[in-house]
Amino acid sequence: MSDITSQSLFELTSNIKEKKLSSEEITKAFINRAEKSKKLNVYVTDNFEKAIYQSKKFDSNPNLDLKLPGIPIAVKDLFCTNGVRTTAGSKILNNFVPTYESTVTQNLWGQGAILLGKLNCDEFAMGSSNETSFFGNVQNPVGENLVPGGSSGGSSAAVAANLTPVTIGTDTGGSIRQPASFTGTVGLKPTYGSCSRYGIVAFASSLDQAGPMTKNVRDCSMLLEVISSFDQKDSTSIDYKRNYYSKELSKDIKGKKIGIPKEYRVDNMPDEIEQLWKNGISYAKDCGAEIIDISLPHTNYALPTYYIVAPAEASSNLARYDGVKYGFRSPGQNLIEMYEKTRSEGFGDEVKRRIMIGTYVLSSGYYDAYYLKAQKVRQLIKKDFDDAFSTVDAILTPSTPSSAFKIGEKTNDPVSMYLNDIFTVPINLAGLPGISIPAGKDKNNYPLGLQIIGKPFDEQNILNISYALEDKINFNNDISDWWLSE
Amino acid sequence: MSKNSEYLIERENKQYEVIIGLEVHAQVTSESKLFSQSSTKFGAEPNTQVSLVDAAFPGMLPVINEFCIEQAIKTGIGLKAKINKKSVFDRKNYFYADLPQGYQISQYKYPIVGEGKVILDMPNGQKEIGIERLHLEQDAGKSIHDIDPNNTLVDLNRSGVALMEIVSKPDLRSPDEVNVYIKKLRSIMRYLGTCDGNMQEGSLRADVNVSVRLKGETEFGTRCEIKNVNSIKFMQMAIISEANRQIDLLEDGKDIDQETRLFDTKRNETRSMRSKEDAHDYRYFPDPDLLPLEISQELIEKVKSDIPELPDEKKKRFIDKFNLSPYEATILVSDIETSNFFEEVIKNSDVKLATNWITGELFAVLNEKNLEISQSPVSAKNLSKLINLIKDGTISGKIAKTVFEQMIDRDQDPLIIVKEKGLKQESDPKAIEELINKVIENNSDKVAEYKSGKDKLFGFFVGQAMKESKGKGNPQLINKILKEKLNG
Numbered sequence: 001m002s003d004i005t006s007q008s009l010f011e012l013t014s015n016i017k018e019k020k021l022s023s024e025e026i027t028k029a030f031i032n033r034a035e036k037s038k039k040l041n042v043y044v045t046d047n048f049e050k051a052i053y054q055s056k057k058f059d060s061n062p063n064l065d066l067k068l069p070g071i072p073i074a075v076k077d078l079f080c081t082n083g084v085r086t087t088a089g090s091k092i093l094n095n096f097v098p099t100y101e102s103t104v105t106q107n108l109w110g111q112g113a114i115l116l117g118k119l120n121c122d123e124f125a126m127g128s129s130n131e132t133s134f135f136g137n138v139q140n141p142v143g144e145n146l147v148p149g150g151s152s153g154g155s156s157a158a159v160a161a162n163l164t165p166v167t168i169g170t171d172t173g174g175s176i177r178q179p180a181s182f183t184g185t186v187g188l189k190p191t192y193g194s195c196s197r198y199g200i201v202a203f204a205s206s207l208d209q210a211g212p213m214t215k216n217v218r219d220c221s222m223l224l225e226v227i228s229s230f231d232q233k234d235s236t237s238i239d240y241k242r243n244y245y246s247k248e249l250s251k252d253i254k255g256k257k258i259g260i261p262k263e264y265r266v267d268n269m270p271d272e273i274e275q276l277w278k279n280g281i282s283y284a285k286d287c288g289a290e291i292i293d294i295s296l297p298h299t300n301y302a303l304p305t306y307y308i309v310a311p312a313e314a315s316s317n318l319a320r321y322d323g324v325k326y327g328f329r330s331p332g333q334n335l336i337e338m339y340e341k342t343r344s345e346g347f348g349d350e351v352k353r354r355i356m357i358g359t360y361v362l363s364s365g366y367y368d369a370y371y372l373k374a375q376k377v378r379q380l381i382k383k384d385f386d387d388a389f390s391t392v393d394a395i396l397t398p399s400t401p402s403s404a405f406k407i408g409e410k411t412n413d414p415v416s417m418y419l420n421d422i423f424t425v426p427i428n429l430a431g432l433p434g435i436s437i438p439a440g441k442d443k444n445n446y447p448l449g450l451q452i453i454g455k456p457f458d459e460q461n462i463l464n465i466s467y468a469l470e471d472k473i474n475f476n477n478d479i480s481d482w483w484l485s486e
Numbered sequence: 487m488s489k490n491s492e493y494l495i496e497r498e499n500k501q502y503e504v505i506i507g508l509e510v511h512a513q514v515t516s517e518s519k520l521f522s523q524s525s526t527k528f529g530a531e532p533n534t535q536v537s538l539v540d541a542a543f544p545g546m547l548p549v550i551n552e553f554c555i556e557q558a559i560k561t562g563i564g565l566k567a568k569i570n571k572k573s574v575f576d577r578k579n580y581f582y583a584d585l586p587q588g589y590q591i592s593q594y595k596y597p598i599v600g601e602g603k604v605i606l607d608m609p610n611g612q613k614e615i616g617i618e619r620l621h622l623e624q625d626a627g628k629s630i631h632d633i634d635p636n637n638t639l640v641d642l643n644r645s646g647v648a649l650m651e652i653v654s655k656p657d658l659r660s661p662d663e664v665n666v667y668i669k670k671l672r673s674i675m676r677y678l679g680t681c682d683g684n685m686q687e688g689s690l691r692a693d694v695n696v697s698v699r700l701k702g703e704t705e706f707g708t709r710c711e712i713k714n715v716n717s718i719k720f721m722q723m724a725i726i727s728e729a730n731r732q733i734d735l736l737e738d739g740k741d742i743d744q745e746t747r748l749f750d751t752k753r754n755e756t757r758s759m760r761s762k763e764d765a766h767d768y769r770y771f772p773d774p775d776l777l778p779l780e781i782s783q784e785l786i787e788k789v790k791s792d793i794p795e796l797p798d799e800k801k802k803r804f805i806d807k808f809n810l811s812p813y814e815a816t817i818l819v820s821d822i823e824t825s826n827f828f829e830e831v832i833k834n835s836d837v838k839l840a841t842n843w844i845t846g847e848l849f850a851v852l853n854e855k856n857l858e859i860s861q862s863p864v865s866a867k868n869l870s871k872l873i874n875l876i877k878d879g880t881i882s883g884k885i886a887k888t889v890f891e892q893m894i895d896r897d898q899d900p901l902i903i904v905k906e907k908g909l910k911q912e913s914d915p916k917a918i919e920e921l922i923n924k925v926i927e928n929n930s931d932k933v934a935e936y937k938s939g940k941d942k943l944f945g946f947f948v949g950q951a952m953k954e955s956k957g958k959g960n961p962q963l964i965n966k967i968l969k970e971k972l973n974g
Contacts, residue, residue, distance in 0.1 A: 080545045093544065100538060102545060199545040205774035234547050235776050313774050316577050319588020320542040324640065335583055335638070362579070362769035371771060 004029035005162040009071065009219040012165050016062070016069045023062070023070025023114065026165075027055035030072050030116060034163050039483040040139045042154040042163055044077045045085045046117035054114045066112030067226050074164040076155045077118035078125055079105045079210070080199040084115065088201040089123040089133040089151075092321045092328045092346030102199025103231045104168060104210045111226045116164055120154030123348045124318065125175055125203040127151050128420040129410065132350040137407050141479050142183055142446055146404045149179025155213050156183040160479060166214040166223050170200060172207045173306050174400075174424025177436035180213055181399035181449025184438040184477035186220045186466070187213045189424075191456045192431035193238030196231030202317040204310040205236075207428040217437060217467045221245035224459060243460045251468040254288030258465070259392035263299035264423060266401060272442045273398045280396055280439055280450045283472040289465070292392050296384040301377045302426035307418060308361050308374035309429070314351075315358025321346065353414065382430040389455045394465055397423050399436035399449035423451060433459045437466045438475040447477065491610045493660030494701060495729060497737055501701040504729040505709070506658035506694065508721075510671060512650045512681040513625070513689040514557045520624050520648035521548030521591065528687045532641035540646040542586035547775050550575075554648040557680040558598050558622050559781065559789045561650055564674045564796055565617050567602025569786050573621075575776045579769040584627035584640050592651075594770040597621035598779065604654075604674070605798055606666045607816045615667055616655035625649050644688075650681065656695065656706065661722035668692070668718050669820065673797050677822045691716045696728045698736070707732070708742040712749050712756055724749040728756045800825055808837045817845055823859045830866035835873040843873060847890055864893045872900040880904065881911050882961055913960040915967065921954040922947075922967050936972060947972065 004026055007015070015021040031048045051072055058070035080086045080098035087093045101109070109115070122132040130138040130153025138153045140146035141161035148157040152169030156179030159167055169176040171189035180187025188211045195210040202208060212223035225246050230239040260281060265274075281291055323329035323342030330345050332338035347355070361370035388395060401422055410417045427434040432453055439450040450469070454462035494501040519526055522539040539546045562569050574596040577589040599620035606613045627645035629638050652671065658664055672683035672690060683690050697709035712728060715721045727749075732742050746765070747756040760766075772778075795803070797819045804815040804825075818841070819825045831840045848869065852859060872889060875881045881889065881904055892903045904910055912918060925947060926933055936943040951964045 080543075086544065088544070096544070098543070098545075100543070197545070198547055201544045202775075233549060235549055236774075312771060316579050316589055316769070316771070319579060319581065320544070320586060322581060322583075322588060324583050325541055325586055326543070339581055359769065362771055364767050364769075367769075367771070 005033050007165070008215050009068075009165045009222055012071055013067075013069060013222070016071070017064050023055035023058040023072070024052065026070070027051050027072040027114060027116070030163060030165075034116075036484045036486065037161060037163055039485065040141060040157050040161055040163070041136050042119055042138055042158045042161070043074070043117045044087055044089070044120050044135045044154070047084055047115045048117065051114050051116050058112065058114065063112060067222065068108060068111040068113035070112055070114065071165060072114045072116045073108055074116040074119050074155075074158055074167055075105055075108075076121050076152050076167065076169045078121055078170050078201045079168065080201065081105055081115060081118065084118065086118065086201065087134070088125070089121045089135060090321075090347065090351070091134040092342070093201070094134065094328055096327050098199070100199060103196035103229065103233065104200065104227045106199075107227050107229055108168070119152075119158055119164075119167060121169075122151035122153065122175075123351050124201065124314070125151035125170055125172055125208075126314070126350050126354055128174070128178055128417050129405070129407070130154065130179075131407065131411055132348055134348060139407075139483060140183055140404050141483065142404060142477070143444070144482060145407050146446070147182065147407055149182035149404065151175040152179050152187075152213060156180055156185055156187070159183070159185045159213050159215060160477060161483070166212060166219050168210055168223070168227060169213045170203075170208055170210050171424075171428065172203045172310060173428050174421040176211045176213055177399050177424050177434060177449070177451060178420060180436040181438070181447065182404035184447030184475065185213060185215060186217055186435065186437050187211065188220050188224060188435040188459070188463075189427065189433060190224065190228060190459055191238075191433045192428075193236055194228045194242075194433070194457070194459070196229060196234040196237050198231055198233040204313040205317060206313060207306075207310055209428075217463060217470045218246065218249060220435070220466075221249045221463045224463075228459075240457055245460055245463055248460055249467055250464050251287070251471055253284075253465050253468045256289045256394065256461070256465060257292050257392040258284050258289045259292050259294035259388050259395040261294050261296040261299065261388070261395060261397060263296050264397045266422065269398075269401055270442070272403075272440075273401060273448065276440045276448050276450065277396070277398050279473075280469065283469050284396060284465070286472060287468045294388045294392060294395070296381075296388060296426070298377065298380045298384050299426060302381055302429055303418065303422055305374045305377045305381065306421070306425040306429060307357065308370050309378060311354040311358035312361050312371050313358070315355045315362065318347075318351065318355055350414070378429050381426055385426075385430045385432060385453075393455070394458075394462055395453040397451045397453065399423060399451040403442045403444065403446035403448055427451075427453055432456060433462055435462050435466050437470055437473070438477065439469070439473050440475070447475075491608070493662065495698070495733055497733060502698045502729070502733050503701050503703070504659060504725065505656050505697045505699065505706055506660075506664060506725060507656035507709075508654045508658065508664065508667065508695070509693040510652045510654075510668070511691045511693075512561075512652060512671075512675060512683070514554050514622075514648035514650055515679055515681055516551065516554050516557060516648055518551055518553075519646040520551055520554050520622065522646050524646065526647050530643055532639075532643060534643065536642040536645065540586065540642055542588070548591060548773070550776065550779070551648065554622060555598070555779065555781070556785070556789055557648075558620065558650055559786060560678050560793065561652075561675060561680045562599035562602065562620055563790055563793055564678045564680070565599070565602035565604060565620065565652070567617055567620065568600035569781060570596065570598055570600055571781050571783075572596065573598040573779045573781075575622075575773045575779065576770045577773045580766050582626065582629070583638060584629045584642070584645065586627065586642060586645055590624050590626065591773055591776070592623035593621035596778075598781070604667060604670055606663060606670055607812070608663065608666060613663065615657045615663075618653040618655050620650050620652045623649050623651055656697075661725050664694075664721055664725060665718050668721070670797070673820055673822070677794055677796050685717055688716060692721060694721055694724055696725055696732070697742075698729050698732045708744050710742065710744065710756070711746050713746055713759060715749055720749060720751055723751070723754055724756060727754055731756065808832070808841075810837075810841060814841050814845060821859065827859050827862065827866050831870045831873070833870065835870035836877050839873045839876060840870070843869060847887065851894055863895075863897055864890070865897050868893060868897055868899060875900055875904065879911060879913055879960065881909060885909050885911065885957065909958065911960050912955050912958045913963060915963060918951075918955070918959055918963050918967050921959070922951050922964070922971055925950045925954055926971060933972065944968070944972070
């Protein structure tokens with residue numbers, strides 16, 4: 001048997017079910033590795049003591065019918081966890097301990113999983129490099145001083161570094177898929193309405209979705225099956241019949257029509273990315289898929305649209321962090337002064353930047369020109385996809401326009417940082433499912449990902465295509481454990 | 487409305503007309519809040535009726551309370567208004583300590599109810615007041631500044647409670663009309679059971695928009711909005727004071743600034759709260775946590791089928807069926823409890839007498855004791871028995887008043903009181919004749935005067951006879967027999 005922490009979720013689950021491993025052994029192995037991996041800074045809050053207790057409890061009376069029997073899992077610190085501090089990567093929630101559990105994490109524990117701890121992320125999920133976190137940078141296990149992507153940077157690093165078998169992140173404009181691409185892991189953003197948003201610290205309500213982040217496609221299907229559920233506590237949750245994604249997983253994609261959108265061939269795209277895409281296309285052909293050139297004409301407007309809609313919603317969603325009820329408060333002589341001090345000191349620069357953008361675009365006199373227009377463009381982007389999906393079953397694109405960059409490289413250039421999301425944001429705007437799978441490496445040996453976009457609620461199809469491509473690509477992350485300390 | 491009843495404010499030889507529009511905030515009668523399951527019960531300990539949603543904890547999401555939607559539809563139907571099949575919840579963004587989300591969920595561009603109307607019964611006839619819209623919104627919490635000298639305390643029990651904002655057109659022209667309008671609105675909602683209209687508990691409050699113009703002018707003047715006035719009396723005072731302030735400005739050749747003002751009840755004047763320039767930019771946008779609200783025709787029909795008879799229809803029925811005067815009918819239908827009481831009484835007794843007794847004696851007692859009709863010390867059942875005793879001649883109207891007074895102290899079958907106190911009316915002609923003979927005997931001098939032409943003395947004899955009967959003599963019979971004796 002290979003080292004416990006390098007095993008996939010599928011392997012660990014099988015080993016528990018076959019009683020080859022106990023939950024306690026697995027839990028301790030991950031904790032042990034985490035103790036030696038502090039340099040990566042993936043944890044904001046660990047739950048190790050309680051996790052060991054729970055693993056023992058599981059082993060004493062194991063329910064092997066569960067889908068995640070005694071499996072320890074760390075989650076992004078954007079999910080509210082009952083009794084465990086939840087910070088959203090922000091000083092303003094530094095001391096916040098929820099008395100409630102998010103629906104998505106509740107689904108995990110309901111299937112036997114055990115909380116290992118809370119993973120670092122960009123503050124309020126605003127960022128593409130995990131550098132906006134109040135709790136500091138996360139190191140990408142792929143290489144030193146390399147960002148792990150963001151906002152689910154702690155999550156992607158933790159999976160790539162074998163610090164959790166799988167994890168869940170959230171994706172508002174690419175926050176699952178981009179870090180997955182940067183770390184050579186798999187990340188899926190489900191259809192909007194697939195996973196409940198109840199108990200997830202909100203960034204942009206009309207775009208936020210939780211999703212699985214895993215080592216491989218099969219694990220991804222297993223985890224999606226657990227976290228996706230209809231929830232009456234979220235009015236935007238959609239009641240539809242969900243697949244048994246892991247059971248129905250298949251490499252047979254013969255005859256599937258896969259669209260290649262010409263607009264994703266952006267200026268200055270590195271040759272390596274172009275090559276990666278070509279390889280993906282030829283693998284898909286090898287699997288018997290039919291490749292069709294398509295057009296998504298409004299792609300160019302997606303990024304500006306996103307950077308109006310998301311900050312607008314965020315400016316309102318973050319108004320509740322005012323020092324009155326919970327979280328950080330900086331005292332003032334009066335209410336206004338308390339607000340100003342609390343929010344100036346409690347929020348970081350990127351969050352403040354987006355609150356200001358959002359406040360601006362919603363202001364009277366600017367609303368029509370920005371927010372309203374952005375909503376109209378959003379409809380056009382959605383229509384582009386609707387039209388494309390009348391002729392294809394899925395769309396294949398690169399996940400990101402580049403591989404992971406160095407820590408600090410883009411922190412003074414927000415626009416170049418935002419451009420990282422260029423291939424991922426249109427999918428959030430259209431509410432579609434999208435998955436990033438590792439598909440190759442660049443000249444520095446940094447991973448690169450391909451994105452497969454599906455029709456609404458057609459996660460099974462993109463999982464199957466990913467499963468088939470994964471087999472052909474045969475990606476090996478080959479991480480050296482450079483960060484480990486004794 | 488006739489000319490002479492116009493409400494005009496005079497200045498030298500000019501006459502100013504006052505234009506009033508109301509935004510009434512009516513608390514929806516509902517067990518739980520608009521977007522959470524918390525109780526809405528009034529008077530609970532502070533912060534005991536607050537859910538995680540009401541206190542805006544991270545990751546908490548609003549879920550619409552369907553019952554509040556039905557209540558809004560019901561109210562819309564009661565206002566003869568258009569129900570919008572698609573409406574949108576928006577966020578109204580502003581910071582305040584008692585607004586936990588940092589925004590109020592309200593309806594801005596697309597309200598649930600569109601244009602409707604309310605009919606006012608004014609002394610000079612009916613007047614129709616247009617309704618612009620009705621929308622649903624959350625109430626905020628309460629900031630309490632006077633408990634702790636250094637801190638403001640916040641009570642979130644009210645946070646998230648459902649309100650209906652009912653916006654009138656600028657059709658009101660006088661403090662009297664405002665009085666009748668609020669009462670009518672309250673009456674309609676109480677009939678429907680959609681708002682208890684309790685102004686003391688803050689279930690009904692209003693923002694009052696006031697402008698003035700010279701009589702005959704057709705353009706509206708600049709208006710000021712007086713925020714959050716919580717009684718009809720204060721609304722009327724605020725309107726008079728604000729209209730006069732505006733007129734004084736115009737008379738001085740000054741402009742009126744469009745602004746939001748507050749009414750100081752102690753000084754009886756309005757004062758500026760914020761000018762148009764300082765007006766909040768609420769940055770309204772559709773709440774992305776809630777889908778647009780879609781209402782099916784089926785639901786509208788279902789709600790329609792639950793609508794009870796409303797005051798206007800009831801009034802018409804009372805006039806047509808019971809031959810009441812419009813005035814009497816208006817009084818009796820003004821409150822659902824009153825009309826229910828009335829209908830209960832007339833089930834078994836005379837309509838005319840019941841109308842007089844309820845609007846006369848009973849209302850006087852309720853007024854004096856400051857009671858609602860639902861707390862009436864005399865039950866409908868016993869009042870109808872009392873009326874029947876008058877009707878069948880067992881007691882006179884005068885004796886009935888004595889019996890009624892007894893009934894106020896203990897709500898008892900009036901017949902028992904009549905028997906106990908021996909108040910039964912004397913209607914035996916023989917007995918009456920006997921006592922009249924006695925009166926004539928004892929007052930022979932007066933009889934002589936009467937016979938010589940002093941007709942007025944007839945009343946004296948009636949009084950004496952009544953006295954002799956200890957108040958129990960049948961008045962009609964006394965009259966009749968006296969006339970026979972004296973004139974015979």
